[in-house]
Amino acid sequence: MAFSLRSELTIPRLLVAATFFSACTIVGLFTSSFFRVLPSIGMIGMAATGLTCFLLHGQHYQRTNRSNYLPFLLIFLVHASAGVLTSSARIGEYIRDLVLQLPFLVLPLAFWLLPPLPTRNLRFLWLLLIGTTALAALLSTGNYLLHFDQINEMYLRSKVMPTEPDHIRFSLLVTLSVAAGVCLLAHRSVVGKGAMGLWALVICLAFYQHLLAVRSGLVTLYVMAVVALLWLVFRTRQYQQALLLAAGLVFVPAVSYSLFPTLRNKSANTREDMGQVDNTASANNYSLVGRVYSYKVALEVVKDNPWFGVGRADIEPEMALRYQRDYPNIRPNFYIQPHNQFLFSAVAFGLIGLVVFIVGFYYAGLSVWPRYAPLLLAQYVIVTLSFLVEYTLETQIGLGYALFFILLALEGQKPVPQPEGEWRPV
Structure with missing residues (x-):
């Protein structure tokens, strides 16, 4: 049976499947309003393809250095560990967050298990x-x-x-x-x-x-x-x-x-917008003003919970308490979470969790340095800039975009059995 599967599901065919599911993930980023499940299909398909390829042919190819991929799992573990701090009323939100963060568990393992995609x-x-x-x-x-x-x-x-x-x-x-x-x-x-x-x-x-x-x-x-x-x-x-x-x-x-x-x-x-920053009530009407006050509120939460944060699921009520206390002129429907991924992580997981997040997310880029990798550098620069003004990883599309293209660029770093004579996009 295993021999029959191995002869049918050859490495070239599985690499074609991996390319197809990667294409589903890319196209799925553009179909969020009418075909939301497409990126998930792509990611699950990538994981199934990688696992199948490893089980059937793992002895016939050498996997790349796992240090480029496994640190991403730290981010999922940080989110999972936040359940210890989650209040009973917010367990449903905690579970939704774990589901959202599954790509940090699934995609790095999928790319690590696969042999290099052809150029x-x-x-x-x-x-x-x-x-x-x-x-x-x-x-x-x-x-x-x-x-x-x-x-x-x-x-x-x-x-x-x-x-x-x-x-x-x-x-x-x-x-x-x-x-x-x-x-x-x-x-x-x-x-x-x-x-x-x-x-x-x-x-x-x-x-x-x-x-x-x-x-x-x-x-x-x-x-x-x-x-x-x-x-x-x-x-x-x-x-x-x-x-x-x-x-x-x-x-x-x-x-x-x-x-x-x-x-x-x-x-x-x-x-x-920038001229209204000193007027607290302007946060009800101006987006930049709202972000500035979200940062101030978030810093107060971090001061009260510096080491382990409040848990991802409890950010909203914790922020609301401090909005009500410090900025009563801002209406509840204009309370926003901190539009900065680093600050968001500090509120959710504390300074310890923030350090773990930074190590997990950036280790792959640092491990490749100083080798030539322009696409990997470009994606890291773009995503890092977005982190400064958005909580990019807290939406399905933002997380999928940030993680998938880092992993796709890392794919160009994998050593190929035979030189292909052309540049591998990396």
């Missing part, structure tokens, strides 16, 4: 990300043109155009797609007419990021551009390309600001 499969998955992001951006732009005046006015009220997924996560996907496209082009992974088409998508997505005008997306895009500029100047000494990129950093925002009312309105809204 062409990795290239396909990154191109799928770029193509799917471009399609979603096109649909979003079409909707914007159909509701031009209405959507432009929304930007003056701290709102943005509808996107799939939500605008914060989508803006991060746009930046990662631009970075992935540039990496593939720089390493000649796509040539000929395909390269021309990819350049067109990258440029269009860069302009679309300005049309979308989400602060997180714009910051990550320009930070990645500055990182690329420094790399070209100090590492590769490609001064001509660096000069072209520097010109683009001036030209693109200037043109975008003149062309896109959304960007102008978002700029005006941000200036107005």
Whole structure:
């Protein structure tokens, strides 16, 4: 029986299955409102494929260093251990959180158990990300043109155009797609007419990021551009390309600001928002003001529970108590959880839990350093910047986006039995 399965479920076939389920995960990030289960199907399929491949063929290939993958499990264990502090009334919330965090248990094990995906499969998955992001951006732009005046006015009220997924996560996907496209082009992974088409998508997505005008997306895009500029100047000494990129950093925002009312309105809204920070009641109407007060409230919770936190499930009631005590002018329906992943983790798990989280999440990136891994670096930079202004890992789409593309970039680090003669996206 085992021999029959082994002959049918060969390693090449299982790698095709792993690529298919990875594709499901990528596409599923864009279907959260109408096919929410697709990313879960992809992740479960990846886990089943990895386990099957290991059980049937584990003796025929060498798995990569587990230190790149197993530290992610620490994050799941931190969430699981918070059950000790969870109040009986919040057990249901605790269980929901454990289910949400399952990818930290499932995906790293799946990628660790699998042999390396072929380079062409990795290239396909990154191109799928770029193509799917471009399609979603096109649909979003079409909707914007159909509701031009209405959507432009929304930007003056701290709102943005509808996107799939939500605008914060989508803006991060746009930046990662631009970075992935540039990496593939720089390493000649796509040539000929395909390269021309990819350049067109990258440029269009860069302009679309300005049309979308989400602060997180714009910051990550320009930070990645500055990182690329420094790399070209100090590492590769490609001064001509660096000069072209520097010109683009001036030209693109200037043109975008003149062309896109959304960007102008978002700029005006941000200036107005920042001017209201000293007025506590403004947290009821201004998003940036609300975030500032969420940080102040969260720091008070950390002061009272410095070592082990209050537990992930009890953040909401604990924050509400301090909102009521310290900021009575803020209405209950505008109480928000701290929009900072590090601060959120400190509130939930204390400073000890925060340290464990940082080690678990960043160990893979540090273990690869200083080897060349531009896609891994890009994803870590993008996600870290998002951590500063969002609790990215506390939603299904945010967690799936952050973890999956780190693991996909790590896949390019796996040693292959025979050199393939081309760059493995990493």
